[in-house]
Amino acid sequence: MNHHTSRRLILKGLVASAIVIGFDVCERSWVTSASATSIFESLPALDGVVYTDNATLTAASVDFGNIVHRQPIAVLKPGSINDIVQIIQFARRHQIKVAARGQGHSTYGQPQVEAGIVIEMSTLNKIHFVGTDRVVVDAGVVWSRLLQQTLQQGLTPPVLTDYLELSVGGTLSVGGIGGATHRYGVQVDNVLELEVVTGTGQIETCSQWQNRHLFTAVLAGLGQCGIIVKATIKLIPAATNTRVFQLYYDDLATFTHDQRLVINDERFDYVEGQMIAKDTGGWRYLLEAASFYSPPNIPNKSLLLAGLTYTQGTEQIEDKTYFDFLNRLAPTVAFLKSIGVWSYPHPWLNLFVPNSAVETLVSEVAANLTLADTGQGPILLYPVKTKRFQLPLFRVPKGEIVFLFALLRTADPPNSSTVTKMLNDNRKLFEKNRDLGGYQYPVNAISFSFQDWKQHFRPFWRYLISAKRRYDPDNVLTPGQGIF
Template sequence: MNLNTPRRSILQGLVASAIVIGFDVVGRSWVTSANAASIFENIPQLDGTLYTDSETLVNASVDFGNIVHRQPIAVLHPGSIEDIVQIIQFARTHQIKVAARGQGHSTYGQSQVEAGIVINMSTLNKIHFVGTDRAIVDAGVLWSQLLQQTLQQGLTPPVLTDYIELSVGGTLSVGGIGGATHRYGVQVDNVLELKVVTGSGQLETCSQLQNRHLFKSVLAGLGQCGIIVQATVKLIKTATNARVFELYYDDLAVFTRDQRLLINDERFNYVEGQLIAKDTGGWRYLLEAASFYSPPNIPNNNFLLAGLNYTQGTEKIEDKTYFEFLNRLASTVAFLKSIGVWSFPHPWLDLFVPNSAVESFVKKVAASLTVADTGQGAVLLYPVKTQRFQLPLFRVPKEKVTFLFSILRTAVPPDSSTVTKMLNDNRRLFEQNRDLGGYLYPISSVPFSRNDWQQHFGLFWRKLVSAKRRYDPDNLLTPSPGIIEASAPKQETIT
């Protein structure tokens, strides 16, 4: 099917090979050329395609988490930003819910919408400009695609997630954290300008200097106030190589102390860490760090390792190209897909744990956590500086340092009882961390009530609800997280 046919009314119903030409307001169903006797309203002309065939709808009801399944009534593959404007205006007229979907990497149905319209942003994927300090990209561009192009000019985005096959719009809607966050913040802290289609169907340009209120309402705003359609992101000069250090620890307190040391003196470009299961039971701790360089200049290992108290003789040091290091998960993902595990349910848990409580909290969790509880998924633990975070909707503890603690679960076996147990464990650990002053990273699989969201956003709750009313007055956008109901207070400014 040609997705680039210009300016045509194009809802293709593949079941009956009929063109859908309108929407039945009374029956709330699509009208095709085969049943056009009913009274209906024409859909807008589009540059892309609006699908209603069963296969496309089912695919849009499944995400990486494969736990929550909500089926839309249509899926838009936009051919232009104007398509998104048009479809949101149409949806607003007929009170149809709308959600944007990037790579479908959410774990708890965050980008799904029951009986609504899903906008598949993957067709909006053009890199418009790469300059010396910035790039202008459509929201559907993958970070890997942007990186491959910027590297040709010796440039890179400052922060990349561990898995770089995610869309720009997707990660900017939640935050976007990675091993360089201790230096540069999260990805939303490295955005210069956005183009956003609001829930009222208006295309707006916003930045710290222009339309600042919308800018701060959308970045890490979980899709509540608008759909990011284009972003201008920062670029910095990069090296060609990475020297990667893997250092093992047997003591949690020593491990976290060394991690704090490394993010404070910033001797490494990249700092993360993991809990690694021991064959005899229990866990060891892996500090992962990388120093970026371009020959003939090479890192000084003695300087980089000075003062660290890892278990001597366990270290592993390896040189890779910069891209090989950042794309290191590609082979693992390909293997998981080849054996079918990639499609298993993934009840992920991602928590920001206060620095003051991290040893006691993680020690208690690790004491009872088993490989079966994770499905052999990774368990991450690494610190970041909260002073690097500039956006109010990216919520972290009120301490100078917080640790990202992630249990990236895979349900093995992939049955409902396993998933239910993992979700219950996630909720229990979330509540324990919350009571310590910690926060959820909202990419997680944790059932959340409206009261949970209100507590999560704290002082910014009323401001977010007010922004929702201002930019999405009919409460159409991204309903699945269940954040905001239709009623809202008077407008307040997010600062």
């Protein structure tokens, strides 16, 4: 491809069937897929490329969940932020929907858009600046690369998700939870500034001190008010090593008691937990905790384990480098990809359970849950402190502590009946948790109605409505979430 062509667009393989995709307000006529070629030819010069070939469109209609498939009419791989401005203004004129796609790790079609335009953010992947307390990055940068870059200067983001091959823009749109959340909140709580393209096609800079209304509407805002294109993220000093403690429990109440204890006194830098299936049936519980350190200072095992009542003789302790610990899922993911399981449907469910209800809910689930119900996917269970959460649209139950309870299901066998059963189970468990005062962490494969969303965001529903009207008045952005 020559340089001139790459600055314009590629239009090939556009389906000739007359699917209505929008309304051209300039020509006062409905736009169909059959007439879309001429419309796209009216785009101004771009630094990136617009694709309409079947292979690219099909790829944009599949995500990690591999359950929902909505095919766009075009995919933009932007060469600059201005390309996103241009494509949103274009889509707004023609009343075509737009969605940003990071790494496509969603589970229920959230970044997809039927007969609309998908913006592949992965081509905006520059790390602009690493300072003594912050890093400035494009939204398409993945966290593993960001971390490798900051570690060269002995620095790290305070909170990282378990899987590091997610994009900055993607996790900031939902929250970004991890093992250090009990200390530092979620990733959105560690953002200093954003550059956003709104649904009106305007570039805005926002922070707690500048354009705060937009800042709080975009972080954990599920892409409804703007597309994050650049972020300034807080950095803290990084250790070089990690001592990892895996402590096993046979009793749920003892397990959750110790989890609460270690997040309250913050003896560990990192705390998570899992339900692990026993060979003999039933479940045991794993408290995974880590202490970050740099020699010659080393963690004091006796102090770290003081007062914990795990099953003696089952504990496992090992040392890793800081990066290898945080990137520990990479070998597992590589294996799952090599055997094809990574492409199976993933009907995931992530819930925030009230502290007062966690033992009751989890014990009820554990009594009937089998490995077949999760496809041998992991089950996470760990507490976080709500006082660390500063953003209004990141919704959790009331109380000082809440638990993340996540069934990261894989549909195995990968057929429709398995998927349907898992989706139905997700909905039932969501409703049970909701009735206890719980919330979903909205990265799930779960059917969600307008009323569900209204309940989810209250008492900030009116706030979100007003922000949507202000920053995306024509409802162009991110229809896959199904909120509006």
